[in-house]
Amino acid sequence: xxxxxxxxxxxxxxxxxxxxxxxxxxxxxxxxxxxxxxxxxxxxxxxxxxxxxxxxxxxxxxxxxxxxxxxxxxxxxxxxxxxxxxxxxxxxxxxxxxxxxxxxxxxxxxxxxxxxxxxxxxxxxxxxxxxxxxxxxxxxxxxxxxxxxxxxxxxxx
Amino acid sequence: xxxxxxxxxxxxxxxxxxxxxxxxxxxxxxxxxxxxxxxxxxxxxxxxxxxxxx
Numbered sequence: 001x002x003x004x005x006x007x008x009x010x011x012x013x014x015x016x017x018x019x020x021x022x023x024x025x026x027x028x029x030x031x032x033x034x035x036x037x038x039x040x041x042x043x044x045x046x047x048x049x050x051x052x053x054x055x056x057x058x059x060x061x062x063x064x065x066x067x068x069x070x071x072x073x074x075x076x077x078x079x080x081x082x083x084x085x086x087x088x089x090x091x092x093x094x095x096x097x098x099x100x101x102x103x104x105x106x107x108x109x110x111x112x113x114x115x116x117x118x119x120x121x122x123x124x125x126x127x128x129x130x131x132x133x134x135x136x137x138x139x140x141x142x143x144x145x146x147x148x149x150x151x152x153x154x155x156x157x
Numbered sequence: 158x159x160x161x162x163x164x165x166x167x168x169x170x171x172x173x174x175x176x177x178x179x180x181x182x183x184x185x186x187x188x189x190x191x192x193x194x195x196x197x198x199x200x201x202x203x204x205x206x207x208x209x210x211x
Binding site: 007008009010011012013014017019021022023025026027031032035040043044045046051121123125128 | 189190191193194195196197198199200201202203204205207208209
């Protein structure tokens with residue numbers, strides 16, 4: 001297996017309010033899919049000291065619910081949603097929402113493509129900016145959005 | 158519409174209305190998205206490290 005050196009890249013699309021992230025992994029699509037849809041999430045939805053996922057539970061089938069919880073900057077948080085598409089090892093689509101926050105959930109789509117020596121994983125996280133526009137209208141909503149934004153933000157090391 | 162979205166601010170000058178771009182809401186959207194962008198960048202980097210360990 002040839003070594004894959006391309007690191008992770010993530011870009012924000014301000015017009016469509018979405019994130020597109022991509023990484024090439026020296027692992028089979030089956031192996032990568034397992035990491036996306038199992039408690040392995042706990043090992044990589046992590047940014048030490050900023051965003052630590054401690055628990056992940058899910059009913060991995062179309063319509064099944066998932067929930068992740070942990071500690072972010074000293075405060076507990078929970079993310080939840082449901083699976084819209086489950087097509088191993090090619091595609092996984094799930095809604096994504098901070099528990100207790102107003103607004104509609106965003107959507108995370110994972111695409112797995114086999115490449116020489118591994119897998120190209122693309123993440124498309126859409127439906128984000130709409131929430132922000134709403135948060136600008138409802139003052140009561142502002143705090144939770146700001147807090148989630150703060151939770152998700154990382155500081156340069 | 159731009160005015161309702163607070164993307165422009167307007168000032169009346171006689172019979173005219175002068176518009177200026179208000180960057181604040183866009184900066185807010187950008188800041189909001191940046192949190193998600195950073196989350197996925199960090200997470201995929203960690204995923205790569207985990208899957209390629211050994």
